Amino acid sequence: MSEIGSQSATRHASAPDDDAPQSAAEPWDLVTVPVRQGLEAVDILRRGSAPAVGPVVHDGTCDTLGFLVPPGTAAAWDMPGSACTRTSGRGLRLPELPELPEPAGDTPRPAGWLLPPGDTDPVTDPVVLREALGEAARLIEAADGCR
Numbered sequence: 001m002s003e004i005g006s007q008s009a010t011r012h013a014s015a016p017d018d019d020a021p022q023s024a025a026e027p028w029d030l031v032t033v034p035v036r037q038g039l040e041a042v043d044i045l046r047r048g049s050a051p052a053v054g055p056v057v058h059d060g061t062c063d064t065l066g067f068l069v070p071p072g073t074a075a076a077w078d079m080p081g082s083a084c085t086r087t088s089g090r091g092l093r094l095p096e097l098p099e100l101p102e103p104a105g106d107t108p109r110p111a112g113w114l115l116p117p118g119d120t121d122p123v124t125d126p127v128v129l130r131e132a133l134g135e136a137a138r139l140i141e142a143a144d145g146c147r
Contacts, residue, residue, distance in 0.1 A: 028068040028070065029069050029070065029072065029073040029087055030066045031077065031079075033065055035064055038067070038136075041135075042114070044135050045124065045129070052121055052128055054068045054123040055115055055117045056068075056124075057112070058111060068117075071086075077126070079133060082133060
């Protein structure tokens with residue numbers, strides 16, 4: 001995964017300041033996964049009998065997705081193919097992004113929200129997320145095996 005958990009989370013997870021818009025001011029940890037698995041997991045979580053997915057952020061290159069989960073999740077997170085970054089109680093600072101035109105050439109998009117705070121549950125339950133990520137991995141493996 002293009003380390004949204006280590007690079008982007010470090011870049012975007014910082015202590016609040018008065019000039020920065022707060023998109024997710026509550027404490028949380030960040031589970032990051034490759035974008036394909038993450039998108040499958042989002043679909044699985046939203047299709048459930050009780051849709052339960054919190055805010056989801058993407059990195060600027062759209063290589064990874066990050067799921068906001070309750071603080072303390074990182075201490076016990078051990079799912080292969082993913083990472084969980086502890087935020088030490090710092091909220092996520094990403095401005096509300098305007099609609100962006102397609103980037104010209106190699107200009108990367110900034111990181112942004114796939115599912116912004118306020119449109120979702122406050123965070124994703126890590127047990128439910130682990131199940132969805134496992135199901136997503138199995139679906140991807142099955143689809144890739146059919147080629």
